[in-house]
Amino acid sequence: MKADPQAAKKISSLCGKLKSAWALYVGFETRLDGLLPEILTLPSDQIDACYEKIAKGDAARERCMVPIACEHLFHPSLHHRIKGWLEDESLQFRDKVLAAIGRFRLHEFAHHLNGFFFYQRPESEYLAALASLSQDAALRSAALLKLPKNLIALQEGLGWENTAENRNVAHYLRTFPQFDAKPYLQKWFREAQVVDEVGICERYAAGLISAEEHFRLTHDAYVIWRLAEWYGEYERQEVIHFLVEHLHFTESWFTSQKISQTIVCRGRRATEIVARLNGWMPIEYEQYAFVTSLWETLRANPSLAFQAECPVRYESLPKNKTHRLIVEQFRIYGRLLHEDTELGYSLRQTETGDDTILALQVPGWGHWRMMRLSSSDKLLVESGEVPVAHLFHRYSSRGALVAYQNQVILNANDLENKFAAKAIRKLKKREASAGESV
Structure with a gap:
């Protein structure tokens, strides 16, 4: 198709704005979100027609065309570019291409996802970050497509060790009807340990641990709660028995030069998971107030966490x-x-x-x-x-x-x-x- 001058001018302007955000390190994703209204109204076929003309031999400008194109990747005129984008290991926005494959349900490109499920960590931190983004996008797309060709590749790479990568893969595999994640989640849940988040913050505020160690330990603290919610879909009673043991832990406040935040401790987190496992968590309601009320109720009588009916009455917000x-x-x-x-x-x-x-x-x-x-x-x-x-x-x-x-x-x-x-x-x-x- 012949490039339309007006469309080319508009696409070029958008591409230039994205390039400047990337070059100046001023929040590329925020800029992209701000430009989405204009990007989405572009004529889809003109993006491909104007591609080479707009890039003008500028690698950064050409790559900024990728996130623009990914908002229109449902259109057949762009499909011939997908293979080349995915084969470019240095492409900054390759994760957006992978995500669009799932978002637009492009089943014919599902086999391209398999090469991104598992990867050897590159020596370069920059390339490692790109690989991590691509891996997560590929997993999310596979979970949306739910195709056997992706399921086989994921099962072959999934191990039994309780690692972040294995947990992440199992999390997405749960959406495949043909896959039983219970044995993996059961093993990892029963092996996981509850981490004292308050103690971590106290040690960090006192200068006893570094910022890097604080980040790692805080991340580790979330593992047991993620696994509890995932495994609870299979063994609700077992998980709720675990959760009610932590209802008495309250929130702690920290205000210092290093920390100024509320640490949501085990009690509130356990209550939220109980509510979700039982199907009590409201959609059209102020959830913080609901969880607070439910938490107080369950602390007074933990046995209520095992019943089918929610012990806290709530009403949906008035229809506006x-x-x-x-x-x-x-x-x-x-x-x-x-x-x-x-x-x-x-x-x-x-x-x-x-x-x-x-x-x-x-x-x-x-x-x-x-x-x-x-x-x-x-x-x-x-x-x-x-x-x-x-x-x-x-x-x-x-x-x-x-x-x-x-x-x-x-x-x-x-x-x-x-x-x-x-x-x-x-x-x-x-x-x-x-x-x-x-």
């Missing part, structure tokens, strides 16, 4: 105006065109016209996002060039609210996002100015 409008919008967009219950979205059309919306129940967040499809996206779906699932992943990604702000009908949660609110205010001012000039 946005929530109520969602119900009304479903009455308007009543004709169901397509639905995916696994991912949690539906494509709907008005009974009286051809206006189409994508209704998303964003997984893990407990809220709906409803967005009107642009004419170009409608055409992509109707022609079969892009599946509705790809639009779901695109519209539900971070930054999508602002990117499609002129198409948003309702959003029950992300309106709290400061960046989104700011961008929407700017849009309203532009619309008002445009209306006055007409």
